[in-house]
Amino acid sequence: MAKNNSLHPNSNGETEDSPNMLVYRKMEDVIARMQDEKNGIPIRTVKSFLSKIPSVFSGSDIVQWLLKNLFIEDQVEALHLGTLMAAHGYFFPISDHVLTLKDDGTFYRFQTPYFWPSNCWEPENTDYAVYLCKRTMQNKARLELADYEAESLARLQRAFARKWEFIFMQAEAQAKVDKKRDKIERKILDSQERAFWDVHRPVPGCVNTTEVDIKKSSRMKKPHKTRKSVYGLQNDIRSNSPTHTPAPEAKQPTEEELREQIKFWQAQLDRHRLKMSKVAESLLSYTEQYSDYDPFLCTPDPSNPWISDDTTFWEMEASKEPGQTRVRRWGFVINEVLKDPVGREQFLKFLESEFSSENLRFWLAVQELKKRPIREVPTRVQEIWEEFLAAGAPSAINVDSKSYDKTTQNVKDPGRYAFEDAQEHIYKLMKSDSYSRFIRSSAYQELLQAKKKKSKNLF
Amino acid sequence: MLRGLEMETPRTNLAVASQPSDTLTTLKTESETLKTKLEEERAKLHDVELHQVAEKIEALGQFVMKTRRTLKGHGNKVLCMDWCKDKRRIVSSSQDGKVIVWDAFTTNKEHAVTMPCTWVMACAYAPSGCAVACGGLDNKCSVYPLSLDKNENLAAKKKSVAMHTNYLSACCFTNSDMQILTSSGDGTCALWDVESGQMLQSFHGHAADVLCLDLAPSETGNTFVSGGCDKKACVWDMRTGQCIQSFETHESDINSVRYYPSGDAFASGSDDATCRLYDLRADREVAIYSKESIIFGTSSVDFSLSGRLLFGGYNDYTINVWDVLKGTRVSILFGHENRVSTLRVSPDGTAFSYARLLVNWSGSHSVITPL
Numbered sequence: 001m002a003k004n005n006s007l008h009p010n011s012n013g014e015t016e017d018s019p020n021m022l023v024y025r026k027m028e029d030v031i032a033r034m035q036d037e038k039n040g041i042p043i044r045t046v047k048s049f050l051s052k053i054p055s056v057f058s059g060s061d062i063v064q065w066l067l068k069n070l071f072i073e074d075q076v077e078a079l080h081l082g083t084l085m086a087a088h089g090y091f092f093p094i095s096d097h098v099l100t101l102k103d104d105g106t107f108y109r110f111q112t113p114y115f116w117p118s119n120c121w122e123p124e125n126t127d128y129a130v131y132l133c134k135r136t137m138q139n140k141a142r143l144e145l146a147d148y149e150a151e152s153l154a155r156l157q158r159a160f161a162r163k164w165e166f167i168f169m170q171a172e173a174q175a176k177v178d179k180k181r182d183k184i185e186r187k188i189l190d191s192q193e194r195a196f197w198d199v200h201r202p203v204p205g206c207v208n209t210t211e212v213d214i215k216k217s218s219r220m221k222k223p224h225k226t227r228k229s230v231y232g233l234q235n236d237i238r239s240n241s242p243t244h245t246p247a248p249e250a251k252q253p254t255e256e257e258l259r260e261q262i263k264f265w266q267a268q269l270d271r272h273r274l275k276m277s278k279v280a281e282s283l284l285s286y287t288e289q290y291s292d293y294d295p296f297l298c299t300p301d302p303s304n305p306w307i308s309d310d311t312t313f314w315e316m317e318a319s320k321e322p323g324q325t326r327v328r329r330w331g332f333v334i335n336e337v338l339k340d341p342v343g344r345e346q347f348l349k350f351l352e353s354e355f356s357s358e359n360l361r362f363w364l365a366v367q368e369l370k371k372r373p374i375r376e377v378p379t380r381v382q383e384i385w386e387e388f389l390a391a392g393a394p395s396a397i398n399v400d401s402k403s404y405d406k407t408t409q410n411v412k413d414p415g416r417y418a419f420e421d422a423q424e425h426i427y428k429l430m431k432s433d434s435y436s437r438f439i440r441s442s443a444y445q446e447l448l449q450a451k452k453k454k455s456k457n458l459f
Numbered sequence: 460m461l462r463g464l465e466m467e468t469p470r471t472n473l474a475v476a477s478q479p480s481d482t483l484t485t486l487k488t489e490s491e492t493l494k495t496k497l498e499e500e501r502a503k504l505h506d507v508e509l510h511q512v513a514e515k516i517e518a519l520g521q522f523v524m525k526t527r528r529t530l531k532g533h534g535n536k537v538l539c540m541d542w543c544k545d546k547r548r549i550v551s552s553s554q555d556g557k558v559i560v561w562d563a564f565t566t567n568k569e570h571a572v573t574m575p576c577t578w579v580m581a582c583a584y585a586p587s588g589c590a591v592a593c594g595g596l597d598n599k600c601s602v603y604p605l606s607l608d609k610n611e612n613l614a615a616k617k618k619s620v621a622m623h624t625n626y627l628s629a630c631c632f633t634n635s636d637m638q639i640l641t642s643s644g645d646g647t648c649a650l651w652d653v654e655s656g657q658m659l660q661s662f663h664g665h666a667a668d669v670l671c672l673d674l675a676p677s678e679t680g681n682t683f684v685s686g687g688c689d690k691k692a693c694v695w696d697m698r699t700g701q702c703i704q705s706f707e708t709h710e711s712d713i714n715s716v717r718y719y720p721s722g723d724a725f726a727s728g729s730d731d732a733t734c735r736l737y738d739l740r741a742d743r744e745v746a747i748y749s750k751e752s753i754i755f756g757t758s759s760v761d762f763s764l765s766g767r768l769l770f771g772g773y774n775d776y777t778i779n780v781w782d783v784l785k786g787t788r789v790s791i792l793f794g795h796e797n798r799v800s801t802l803r804v805s806p807d808g809t810a811f812s813y814a815r816l817l818v819n820w821s822g823s824h825s826v827i828t829p830l
Contacts, residue, residue: 019711019730019756023774026732026754072752080793081752084775214578214596215628215644215668216712216730258486264702265493271704274740275504279723280512283738284784286721287767288516294765295809295828297519305547305564306527306810306828314546317807338678367678371635373654416659417681417698427679 019216024088024118031090034065035110041065046107054184056094056107063103079103087209088117092195097146097203099195109188115196117210120226123200126167127230129156131197133171138178148204170231196230289332293325301325327447334435338363346447350438358395359426359434362388366423370416381414389422399425501743509736509746513784519767522780522790527810528826530561532568537814538595539629539801543584546807550591551814552579558593560605563812563826570605572613581629585636592620592639594627600641602653621651621658628670631683633697640683640697642669648685650697662695664702671715675722684725686713692727692737706737708744715759719783720766726783728757734771736783748781750788759801764808772799772813792827 017025034040041061046053059082066078082101086092091108092099101108115121132153135145145153160167178186202208253261291297295304305311316323322342330337330346337343344364351357365388369380388397389407399407403421410418438444535555542549547564556577560570576597583592585602594600600621603613621627625644632639633650638659642648648662648669667688675682681697692713694704711730718725724738724745733749734757748769755775762769762783769781778799780790802813810828 017711022711022730023732023755030754066752070752071750076793077752077791080775080777081754084755215580215626215670252483253487255483255486258483258490261490262486262493264705265490265497268497268704268742269493269500271742273501273504273742275506276509276741276745277507277512279738279741279745280507280509282740283509283719283721283724283766284513284516286723287765287784290720290765291767293808294763294767295807296763296768297765300809304809304828306826311564313809314807335678371633371637373637374652374657374659375654420698424679 020212021118024116027085027088027090028116028118030070030085031110033069034062034091039069043110052184053094053107053187055188056109059093059102059104059106059108062091062101062108075103087199087207089115089195089199089209092191092198094191097194097198098206099198099202109191109195111195112189112192115192117199121196121200121230122210122226122228123197123230124228125156126160126163127228128152128197128201129160129167130170130174130231131193132156133167134174134178137171137175146203152201174231293329322447324448324450327444330444331439331448334431337435337438346443347435347438350441350443351434353443354437356434358388358397359430361395362397362419363423363426363430366419369419374416377416378414381411381418384419385411397422397426501741504741505743509784510786513786516784518785518787519782519789524780524790524792524827526826527828528563528566530563530566530826532559532561532571533557537800538578538580539582539593540803540812540814541582541584541591542803542805542812543588544586544806545588546805546809548584548588549812550582550584550593552582552593552595554578558582558591558603560591570611570613572603572617574601578626581627581641583630583632583639585632586634587636590636592630592632594621594630594641596626598623598625598627598643598645600627600630600639600651602639618653618656620653620656621649622656623647623649625668628668629672631672631674633674640672640674642672642685644668646687648672648683648695660697660700662693662700662702664693664695664705665689665691670712673716673718673725676718676720677722680722684716684718686716686727686729688712690729692716692725694725694739704739704742706744708735709733711756714757717761720762720764726760726762726769728760728771730756730774732756732773734760734769734781736769746783746786748779748786748788753779758799759803759813761802761804761811763804763811770802770804770811772802774799778802778813 041057043055043057046056062082063075063078066072066082067075070081072078072081079101086099086101089099089111091110093102094107094109132145132149135149136153157164178190181189200210300313302312303310305313317326320342326340330340330343337347348357348360351360362384365384369377369384372380387393388395389404399422403425407419407422530549533551533553533555534557535553537551537553540549540551547562548569549561549563550558551561552558554577556574556579558572558574558579559568561568574593574595574597576595578596579593580595581593581600585591590602590604592600592602599619602618602620604616605613620639621630621641623641623643623645627641627643629642630639637653639651639653640648641651646665646667646669649658650660651657652659662685665685665687669685669687672683672685675684682694682703683697684692684694686692690707690709690711690713692706693702695701696703709727709729709731713727713729715728716725719736723740724736726734726736728734732753732755733747735744735748736746737743738745748771753773755773757771757773759772760769767783768789769783771779771781773779776794776799778792778794779788781787782789800814802811804811810826812826
């Protein structure tokens with residue numbers, strides 16, 4: 001469980017990383033290790049027919065390296081991670097526009113850091129036009145435009161009809177500069193440039209990794225760092241797109257806010273905490289108690305509707321005649337009885353037989369109150385008060401004097417939580433007294449045993 | 460005369476200087492000292508690790524899952540989905556503004572409405588099954604009552620309930636059709652009365668966008684948890700609007716929070732590529748679920764019914780399934796080019812659904828069960 005350090009200071013000396021940058025840095029850390037002279041992937045020049053293929057490594061090389069160095073358990077996972085890194089353009093297949101990783105002899109090359117996503121590239125269509133135009137000026141077969149690129153070029157020519165002379169000139173200038181380069185260097189740079197565009201103008205049908213979640217894009221931390229100009233066609237100034245609204249200056253807390261914070265921390269310090277050992281035991285026992293009811297751990301009886309296309313399981317859960325497993329669950333904790341409508345009904349019936357149902361009825365009434373629209377609340381509060389708490393109430397409940405006084409006050413200005421204290425008191429009473437008697441009652445035990453003879457355990 | 464002046468000026472200078480900035484600095488220091496002290500107190504009770512205690516329970520076997528249903532019909536990325544209490548219906552919302560109600564069991568579309576805004580990032584099914592709520596870039600949460608009439612015009616019955624000053628990131632009905640809880644990019648959460656649109660309570664405390672929330676699974680409690688871009692997870696009292704507890708251990712945005720089924724703990728998923736478990740009684744983070752090979756952020760998390768399994772949907776198109784108690788990963792589902800946005804376990808835990816974008820097709824969901 002490696003702890004990842006997101007605190008790389010950037011050139012402004014700040015250490016906040018936006019979510020995207022966090023991922024880029026992690027991938028770049030992996031790339032750096034892959035490029036390590038000693039422990040990285042061996043990069044070589046391969047002789048092919050009359051020419052050399054410089055600076056490459058194979059897909060299997062990458063997969064093997066990932067398996068070994070990142071403690072990945074299987075090849076599928078390694079392939080998956082590798083494909084993601086390729087899709088982001090950190091390395092690319094030299095003979096394909098589609099950026100995936102194949103576990104075979106396909107050749108890959110590293111991308112130059114200049115084109116890394118962490119440089120916040122957002123290249124404009126004018127640059128793409130220059131690039132495609134330049135490609136048509138180069139006679140090499142390997143640089144021929146793919147169909148989708150030809151289509152894009154045609155569209156761009158229409159869109160930039162008025163600027164086209166200018167774009168053409170830029171393309172010519174770029175082509176001239178490229179020609180002057182060393183042949184091997186050219187091969188490498190051409191492929192890296194192409195891979196850059198494969199990321200920012202992906203093959204139709206491929207995932208566009210430059211798509212940003214709109215919730216995150218509006219918080220770009222360093223909008224002025226966004227690079228838009230690949231070929232120096234325009235100034236590197238931010239546009240006014242929604243992804244570039246400047247992040248609001250972090251507000252300095254006011255005195256009042258600080259005092260609130262201090263109060264909060266003090267209240268937190270006063271809180272009663274449980275030891276981890278106790279908490280762990282509690283989590284273990286809860287999970288164990290419910291594992292029989294977890295369809296991912298234990299096949300439901302008679303079947304999981306999604307698998308068998310048979311809805312019996314759902315019908316049983318909704319039925320007024322509860323099955324044994326359902327009744328057993330009521331015995332876990334009072335909330336299970338209160339959650340299940342049939343459980344509530346049975347509990348109520350039991351309490352009525354003991355002439356002590358007013359507590360549960362009060363509790364249920366208050367729950368109902370909180371579910372009503374705010375408009376109905378004052379009337380309902382009055383009704384509940386009259387029924388359960390007023391002097392001479394038909395279903396008088398017993399609450400401690402403190403709660404009673406508080407409730408009397410609340411009722412004068414009735415809100416949804418008017419009976420909160422009383423309800424809490426009653427809940428505790430039910431939990432410690434009525435509920436345990438219900439679970440031990442013959443009525444409950446009969447329900448628990450009733451279906452046992454009929455159903456068979458499937459173990 | 461000169462002497463008189465000399466004696467006066469130093470005193471008044473002193474009086475001015477000791478006012479605003481000094482008080483702020485002192486308060487800041489006090490606040491930070493208390494915060495550090497709190498961390499120390501919390502750490503004192505950490506006598507054992509969860510996975511150590513869990514060594515005594517049996518490990519889960521190899522986990523295999525299978526897609527049982529694929530719901531196709533959204534034209535674009537599905538951003539959010541929610542199950543109906545009837546365990547088979549689903550509401551989902553997408554980037555192109557569509558909200559669709561499905562019977563996932565039969566895969567039939569039952570209702571559809573197009574919102575006037577794109578990026579509907581939040582949707583929720585009402586407990587009665589008779590309405591859905593949704594919202595997103597419109598900064599609002601609207602409720603649509605569902606009727607059995609197939610020829611209905613859902614859009615005509617739309618009711619605007621919540622109003623925020625930035626995008627709506629999540630919404631959730633309380634245990635009634637009459638109240639909705641919302642979270643927003645404006646940094647606040649709020650509780651609304653559906654009928655009148657009145658704000659019943661607002662919750663301030665996050666220092667940045669709130670991205671997610673979850674209601675505590677309790678018949679008696681009035682609390683919920685929220686997570687935000689400030690890396691904080693906060694537990695709130697719905698009655699008073701106060702933050703009861705807060706946790707700040709993630710290294711980046713918290714995209715998803717879900718309560719452990721008992722309500723005593725909750726899990727969070729973050730852009731820092733980890734999921735974490737926080738226990739409310741221990742008042743601290745009690746487990747981290749991560750791997751060196753997982754470097755993309757978690758977009759959505761949910762528990763299986765018993766709380767033994769934690770399903771995490773990630774931005775690298777995978778779903779990792781974690782053993783909550785032992786801290787190990789028990790399974791991984793590859794979506795290839797399918798980005799996972801929301802993942803939800805059905806109300807009775809019989810399946811989970813995740814929303815995804817199929818590259819060459821359109822947005823869809825899958826419903827997954829164990830094999």
